[in-house]
Amino acid sequence: MKEASFWSASEEGGKVQCFLCPHSCMISEGKRGICGVRENRGGKLYSLIYASASSVHPDPIEKKPLFHFHPGSYALSFGTVGCNFKCIHCKNYEISQAKPEDYSLIEIMPEEAVQMAKEHKCEGIAWTYNEPTIWWEYTYDTSKIAKREGLYTAYVTNGFTGEDAIREIAPYLDAANVDIKSMSDDFYKKVCGGRLQPVLDSCSIYRDAGVHLEVTYLIIPAHNDSEDEIKKFLKWAGDELGFDIPIHFSAFFPHYKMRDVPPTPLKTLLKAYEIAKGEGFDYVYLGNVPHGDYEDTFCPSCGNRLV
Incomplete structure (x- = not known):
């Protein structure tokens, strides 16, 4: 504590x-x-969760997903319990909706976390699995040490974070993937227990503060998958973040309280990809799909595969 x-x-x-x-x-x-x-x-x-981890695992940085940041490297990834959202489709609800007293947590002090990353031959540390900003104090203290020891740091976040918290950690935070769950404030209120605009604002703040940014849009059938909403998301991304922002469209699979919703059809993901490329975005990816080509990076000028 x-x-x-x-x-x-x-x-x-x-x-x-x-x-x-x-x-x-x-x-x-x-x-x-x-x-x-x-x-x-x-x-x-x-x-209540300072230095208290529920999950620790070395992951490829691409799993976050971060495709334009230290490709091929591994990040020692940490999760805890709790979340400031109550998403009814959360795939990690066992930890995100858990209370600290109901989970067997492992104490790992900041110095130990950095040492563990080095022992696992990881190039960095990522906070993921549940919302990282709710244990801001721990991520801040650990990030400062990680920077000093030559390790990168990354958040995988819902973006529902105050500006002061982002700007204070930004000098020690190298990358963030922000999950844009919908372009509907009503969706955020009903499905997540949050609001849309602060999430959009945080993306601009991360970018402005010099943190490498990528965004993910999980496409959920009959909830946020209309062409109009996809185009609205892309219009915002192009205007506010630029057409070089890496965009990850990801397939939904039934979880938690949304088990009655079917998985995202491949054709829906391909349509989103086609729309994004047609709008002029350089780097568009599809996640949770069987076709690996959509996780490759191509040169926007000549079209050759880069990574």
């Missing part, structure tokens, strides 16, 4: 307000924020 960052005491009888993410939770004594891992104890806000 460690005192949290990005909070202030409230004038309302012992409550504190957390500003780590745009929920800006007002938290009473003994209660927790929406993420389930930040608690008001004695009028101070504490992180």
Whole structure:
């Protein structure tokens, strides 16, 4: 447990307000924020998951997915428990919706995490599996040491993060993949328990702060797969991030509370790919599909395969 960052005491009888993410939770004594891992104890806000990992595994950086960042390298990947979203289709719901006291967590201090990465011959560290920013204090402390030791750092994030938190860690964070779940605020409210605009804003903030950025769009049948919504997503990406932003369209498979929705048809993914290329995007990829060619990188000028 460690005192949290990005909070202030409230004038309302012992409550504190957390500003780590745009929920800006007002938290009473003994209660927790929406993420389930930040608690008001004695009028101070504490992180309950500092240095507490649920999962540790060396992964190819391409698995994040990050295709334009240290290709061919491995990142020692860390997850914990909790999330500031409540996505009903989350494939990692066993950890993202778990409470710290209900899970057997492993204590790994920042110095140990960096040493483990080096022992596994990983070139970097990634925070993934669940939302990394909810254990911001740990990722910040570890990233500073990782930078000093010559390792890269990366987030795989839902993007629902406050600007101050992004900008403070940006000098020590090398890359981020942000998951754009839909271009509908109604989808975010009903399916995720969040809002769209802060996610879009965070992408621009990461980019502006010099963090390498790639974006993923999980295509869910009958929820966010219309051509109009795909085009809306691409219009935003082109205008705000540029046509050289790597875009990953990913296939949905039934999980958690959305098991009645079928997997994404290949033709839907191919159509999204075709639209994106037609709009002028240089680097478009398809994930969770059997055809490996759609995970290759081609030169936008001559068309030759690069990676």
